[in-house]
Amino acid sequence: MRLARLHEPGEIAVDEVDEPSMRPGSVRIDIEYCGVCGSDLHEFEHGPAPLRAEDRGHVIPESEWSDHLPMPMGHEIVGTVTEVGEGVDRIAVGDRITPCLILPCDDCRYCADGDYHRCERITGPVATPGFADEIVVPASTAVVVPDDVPSRHAALTEPLSVSLHGIRQGGLAAGETVAVFGAGTIGLGVVGAAVAAGAKEVVVSEPRAARREAAEAMGADAVVDPTERDPISFVRDRTDGGADLTVEAVGKEPTLTQSVRSAAYGGTVVVLGVFTEEASIHPNDVMQAERTVVGSFAFRGGHQRDRGEFPAVLKLLSDGRLDPEPILSDVLPLAEVDTAFDRLRDPESDAVKILIEP
The missing domain is CATH 3.90.180.10 (Medium-chain alcohol dehydrogenases, catalytic domain)
Known part of the structure; x- marks a missing residue:
């Protein structure tokens, strides 16, 4: 064969x-x-x-x-x-x-x-x-x-099961706000799963125009090109100061930081992207805002x-x-x-x- x-x-x-x-x-x-x-x-x-x-x-x-x-x-x-x-x-x-x-x-x-x-x-x-x-x-x-x-x-x-497991790990509840960083297959799956779970507002940050369009087709309420506008301020503006749940679906240090800082105080960050290199965040972004960072695998x-x-x-x-x-x-x-x-x-x-x- x-x-x-x-x-x-x-x-x-x-x-x-x-x-x-x-x-x-x-x-x-x-x-x-x-x-x-x-x-x-x-x-x-x-x-x-x-x-x-x-x-x-x-x-x-x-x-x-x-x-x-x-x-x-x-x-x-x-x-x-x-x-x-x-x-x-x-x-x-x-x-x-x-x-x-x-x-x-x-x-x-x-x-x-x-x-x-x-x-x-x-x-x-x-x-x-x-x-x-x-x-x-x-x-x-x-x-x-x-x-x-x-x-x-x-x-x-x-792949959609990977996405669904991610929002389950994040404990998403109906009526909460979500920000997704990266609109590849997994990120788009997160959008669809979050909409199906009753998210109040879903915001997506993605540099490729075609993928932003796909995110909107999957049910995203707002999309942003991070090369043209700061995605952190965009998410905060759309979600009254920060999303209840943010999802990193890229596997890069910049989007990891953006995911953390876009989360509401007391919010949850799900690390879903696969990283090829080490990445760091400022611990105070977690400690002072009482954010929770969780991993999601498979x-x-x-x-x-x-x-x-x-x-x-x-x-x-x-x-x-x-x-x-x-x-x-x-x-x-x-x-x-x-x-x-x-x-x-x-x-x-x-x-x-x-x-x-x-």
Whole structure:
């Protein structure tokens, strides 16, 4: 079958590989769509990156890349089950599913508490073979897609779950104000989720015009170009002195500072962007304003897959409270996966989310 793999930074190629073998407790999926994620782009530019590595500076040294390359890529998947393994009775051939790919160790303190997305085993690069013709995954990860949710929308279940988990971490309540810094896929998902949750006012800071337009289409009440106007004062003006909840969805030091200083006194800041470099904020911005800064990583998966963000997002997509159409930019065939990466990395491009269709 065909599988797109990262061979080195800046080089992704579609290779011919053996079909994955079936295992007990697994399902085989014909992939219909797989979205290009921001983490895919990060590894395309910088090489294999760990999901966690506090004690190693959040990097995989170049001397260890040979342990991971060539590395399969793609994890925002939707497809149809074509085969079920021994012992599988929850999923049937013909089911359309999206895999919630958090595989817990079931042995650490976090798994014992049901916080499977915090599992100590989740440490290496994502390395999921989603840019492919088919994939075999544990049946325990499979979440069935409702019949009335189009596959091109269901392919966004994973990133939208990241967004929804973010506002849940921030404790957003109906009637509160929200400011989002960055209108990529995750930031736009935050906008849609916040609107669906009943936010009173949603403000977005984003330098690209096309993405500001997408934010408005997702329900943002106001947008600002931070290259033309100070986003901190803009947010404060729109939210009576500061937003109840701010979300950093870029992964850069300037937007981190803006997120903190745009939050109301006593407000909450959610760090949702993935940072490639260290960043700092002034501690007094937190202490003197009694702001709370929280992190948000991935979504609830593992044995929480049917009670976490995946089914919640699919419900929002099904009943129309969340329309991801403004996020979707294009669909490209697997043979053009390198073109998708080039477009998404181009700062002049209007693309937000590109789906790969085998």
